[in-house]
Amino acid sequence: MELKDSNGRLEIELPGVVDLPTSAELRDILLDALARDTAADVVLKAAGVERMSTACVQVVLTAADGFKGAARRFEVDAPSNAVTETFTQLGLAADLQKLI
Amino acid sequence: MAEDQSYDLSRFKATYFEECSELLASAEETIARLQEGSEHPEDDLNALFRCVHSIKGGGGAFAFEDLVHFAHVFETSMDALRSGRAQLTPHVGDILVRGNDVLGDFVRAAQEGATLPADHGAEVKALLAGIISGEAAAPAKPAPTAPAAPVAVSTEPGYATWKIRLIPAAGLLRTGNDPLLMIRELASLGEMNVAVDRSQLPPLAEMDAQNAYLSWTFTLVTDKGRGAIEEVFEFVAGDSADVVIEQIGAEVDAQEGDGWGLFAPLPPAAETVAAPTPVAASAGATPPPAATHAPPAKGGDTGAGGIHTSSIRVDLDRVDRLVNMVGELVITQAMLGQQASGFSIESHPELVQGLQELSHHTRELQESVMAIRAQPIKALFSRAPRLVRDLSAKLNKQARLVMSGENTEVDKTVIEQLSDPLTHLIRNSLDHGIETPEERIAQGKPAEGTIHLGAEHRSGRVVIQVSDDGKGIDRKRVLEKAIEKGLVDRGAQLTDEQIDQMIFAPGFSTAAQVSDVSGRGVGMDVVRRNIQDVGGRVVVQSTPGEGSRFILSLPLTLAVMDGMLVAVGNERYVLPLTNIVESLRPNAQQARTLVNVGDVLTLRGDYIRLIRLYDLFGIKNAITETTRGLVVVVETEGGDRIGLLVDELLGQQQVVIKSLDSNYRPVEGISAATILGDGRVALILDVGALRIMGERLNRSQVEAAANAEAAE
Numbered sequence: 001m002e003l004k005d006s007n008g009r010l011e012i013e014l015p016g017v018v019d020l021p022t023s024a025e026l027r028d029i030l031l032d033a034l035a036r037d038t039a040a041d042v043v044l045k046a047a048g049v050e051r052m053s054t055a056c057v058q059v060v061l062t063a064a065d066g067f068k069g070a071a072r073r074f075e076v077d078a079p080s081n082a083v084t085e086t087f088t089q090l091g092l093a094a095d096l097q098k099l100i
Numbered sequence: 101m102a103e104d105q106s107y108d109l110s111r112f113k114a115t116y117f118e119e120c121s122e123l124l125a126s127a128e129e130t131i132a133r134l135q136e137g138s139e140h141p142e143d144d145l146n147a148l149f150r151c152v153h154s155i156k157g158g159g160g161a162f163a164f165e166d167l168v169h170f171a172h173v174f175e176t177s178m179d180a181l182r183s184g185r186a187q188l189t190p191h192v193g194d195i196l197v198r199g200n201d202v203l204g205d206f207v208r209a210a211q212e213g214a215t216l217p218a219d220h221g222a223e224v225k226a227l228l229a230g231i232i233s234g235e236a237a238a239p240a241k242p243a244p245t246a247p248a249a250p251v252a253v254s255t256e257p258g259y260a261t262w263k264i265r266l267i268p269a270a271g272l273l274r275t276g277n278d279p280l281l282m283i284r285e286l287a288s289l290g291e292m293n294v295a296v297d298r299s300q301l302p303p304l305a306e307m308d309a310q311n312a313y314l315s316w317t318f319t320l321v322t323d324k325g326r327g328a329i330e331e332v333f334e335f336v337a338g339d340s341a342d343v344v345i346e347q348i349g350a351e352v353d354a355q356e357g358d359g360w361g362l363f364a365p366l367p368p369a370a371e372t373v374a375a376p377t378p379v380a381a382s383a384g385a386t387p388p389p390a391a392t393h394a395p396p397a398k399g400g401d402t403g404a405g406g407i408h409t410s411s412i413r414v415d416l417d418r419v420d421r422l423v424n425m426v427g428e429l430v431i432t433q434a435m436l437g438q439q440a441s442g443f444s445i446e447s448h449p450e451l452v453q454g455l456q457e458l459s460h461h462t463r464e465l466q467e468s469v470m471a472i473r474a475q476p477i478k479a480l481f482s483r484a485p486r487l488v489r490d491l492s493a494k495l496n497k498q499a500r501l502v503m504s505g506e507n508t509e510v511d512k513t514v515i516e517q518l519s520d521p522l523t524h525l526i527r528n529s530l531d532h533g534i535e536t537p538e539e540r541i542a543q544g545k546p547a548e549g550t551i552h553l554g555a556e557h558r559s560g561r562v563v564i565q566v567s568d569d570g571k572g573i574d575r576k577r578v579l580e581k582a583i584e585k586g587l588v589d590r591g592a593q594l595t596d597e598q599i600d601q602m603i604f605a606p607g608f609s610t611a612a613q614v615s616d617v618s619g620r621g622v623g624m625d626v627v628r629r630n631i632q633d634v635g636g637r638v639v640v641q642s643t644p645g646e647g648s649r650f651i652l653s654l655p656l657t658l659a660v661m662d663g664m665l666v667a668v669g670n671e672r673y674v675l676p677l678t679n680i681v682e683s684l685r686p687n688a689q690q691a692r693t694l695v696n697v698g699d700v701l702t703l704r705g706d707y708i709r710l711i712r713l714y715d716l717f718g719i720k721n722a723i724t725e726t727t728r729g730l731v732v733v734v735e736t737e738g739g740d741r742i743g744l745l746v747d748e749l750l751g752q753q754q755v756v757i758k759s760l761d762s763n764y765r766p767v768e769g770i771s772a773a774t775i776l777g778d779g780r781v782a783l784i785l786d787v788g789a790l791r792i793m794g795e796r797l798n799r800s801q802v803e804a805a806a807n808a809e810a811a812e
Binding site: 020023027034054055058059062063066089 | 294
């Protein structure tokens with residue numbers, strides 16, 4: 001998982017399984033993205049996610065708040081069914097909708 | 101990353117399967133107890149439910165669908181029993197036993213990655229479904245895990261609305277529990293609405309991604325009752341999360357019990373119904389936020405919830421490495437002791453004292469390490485009731501199993517090696533020992549035979565006994581058979597004990613008919629070999645008409661033993677201390693050579709065969725004169741005594757057993773090797789084999805002498 005600069009956007013491609021350790025990694029990458037002195041959009045590419053942990057959901061929510069506070073755009077691109085289901089089951093369907 | 105993940109998963113799977121085998125065994129034990137009329141059937145049913153539920157839960161995590169599906173039906177049937185909707189009859193008990201077997205099949209298939217036929221266990225599943233009473237409408241189907249839509253209070257019979265608050269402790273996620281899985285399970289119980297509280301989320305920079313920050317309030321409409329809800333949070337409630345479960349409004353028609361006693365009781369639901377709060381979803385009246393709070397279930401008190409064990413799971417390899425290192429330490433300590441043997445306590449008080457302490461500590465360390473590998477023999481015995489029940493039904497015999505000393509601890513390897521022999525012995529007792537009820541009544545015995553399975557520690561060894569009150573060994577037939585098979589010369593005079601020992605000869609069976617239970621003549625031979633492989637001995641005692649008793653005597657540990665170091669010529673041998681009866685320097689009257697028999701020793705009126713070790717192993721420079729050497733009297737597994745002629749006794753010492761079979765090749769008369777303090781290898785003598793070798797040597801010498809005489 002890494003932060004890629006693509007056409008002026010910062011992209012992060014999520015792996016198939018976003019478990020606890022991966023969530024910690026994701027948090028570090030997002031923090032890095034947030035700390036960059038740029039106004040670039042940050043995009044989480046979530047099409048390939050087969051399993052997402054609650055920890056990851058927390059990171060995404062926190063990051064969303066962070067980018068919002070920095071007046072930057074943060075979005076989840078093409079969330080897989082697993083991602084949508086996870087957010088819905090955790091009662092966060094509306095929060096995900098705001099990020100798509 | 102994907103690779104890391106699969107690696108991790110396989111590790112968890114291994115743990116899961118280990119747990120499964122324990123849970124299945126425990127379930128079997130519990131079912132047996134229930135069948136025998138348990139004193140606390142409710143507790144046992146709960147325990148059984150938990151076993152199956154845990155297997156199901158783990159199976160779900162790894163997506164073993166067949167397993168989960170079967171476990172679910174199994175678990176639901178137990179739920180019906182627990183709630184009194186079905187009665188625990190002997191027939192139902194049998195179904196549970198079969199259910200446990202099928203569950204075991206599914207676990208094994210999952211473990212081996214095998215695919216079972218689609219209808220595997222279908223019959224048992226149908227029987228289990230039959231237990232579930234007709235009133236419980238379609239309970240055997242797992243509810244869909246789809247996310248719940250907002251719900252309204254249902255008025256269907258048996259349904260109730262529950263408000264559940266889940267506030268994870270910060271460390272919840274680190275314990276491997278993900279609220280997501282609990283929420284999914286909860287949603288499967290009925291219609292559910294989820295409200296999440298994200299107010300605790302910190303800024304990204306301050307966040308620890310592995311901490312839990314979210315908490316939830318669920319509104320659930322279900323007919324499953326509090327017990328089912330508590331089950332969902334069974335592994336986190338109290339320790340890793342605060343879980344509050346409240347019923348909203350009265351239940352329309354209560355069917356469920358009150359939580360199996362796993363959780364502390366809540367005040368009646370009516371008291372908690374109060375003014376609505378903002379947290380509430382669309383589900384009508386809710387209690388005030390500071391309403392009742394279920395105290396966390398503590399494992400020790402309730403036997404459930406977060407099960408607290410003061411044990412850890414350690415890979416066997418690690419323990420073996422530790423055992424090996426202790427072995428090396430014992431050798432090093434012996435070496436130091438030998439080096440320092442020339443120093444007196446006056447000249448080097450600290451050194452000598454230090455070495456003595458080292459010796460004490462080494463022994464203590466060794467014992468502690470061995471204790472790690474020790475397990476109660478219960479694990480082995482727990483299979484016996486089932487075996488006896490199944491077999492006696494098959495053979496149309498009546499038998500009762502009595503067990504004692506189940507908590508006796510034995511080395512894990514010994515337990516593993518004992519499994520087959522013990523099964524053989526119990527089968528043998530039932531098949532050959534215990535008579536049919538008619539025969540027993542005709543002989544004035546109770547129709548029901550008794551098989552006693554006992555274990556105890558006795559003088560540094562574990563003694564396991566399998567005894568029955570059957571007909572005993574038919575010595576006449578054993579002897580006939582032995583003669584027929586050429587194992588004994590016709591006309592040979594054998595003692596009763598020697599005849600009894602014949603049943604351990606390879607390929608020996610007196611069963612007129614080979615049944616699928618026993619009689620193939622491989623059993624007893626395998627029994628003896630397995631037991632000898634772990635350094636044990638097996639003895640049989642039998643009284644015609646009264647029964648027989650098999651006594652297995654096993655070493656407590658396999659790695660280190662107490663031995664007596666003896667010298668023969670320039671060679672050193674180790675005799676297991678447990679074999680030694682006494683040692684003496686015989687006088688001329690005691691040591692005799694009898695015609696056609698060979699060397700004997702008269703000891704307090706008994707004749708004991710004398711075996712000259714130098715003769716047996718072809719050792720030069722040894723003392724050949726009996727009256728100048730030392731005779732060590734040892735006892736073999738059959739209880740026979742023989743005298744071994746050696747040059748001298750060098751002293752008692754702990755020796756570390758190094759297998760000859762795996763490091764070199766099997767050598768007759770030698771059970772293993774060891775390394776002495778001076779680095780030399782000494783062989784450990786196998787007394788039973790020495791007796792046989794001695795007899796053979798004697799026979800050939802007697803024959804040679806006879807031939808020489810004839811030639812003259």
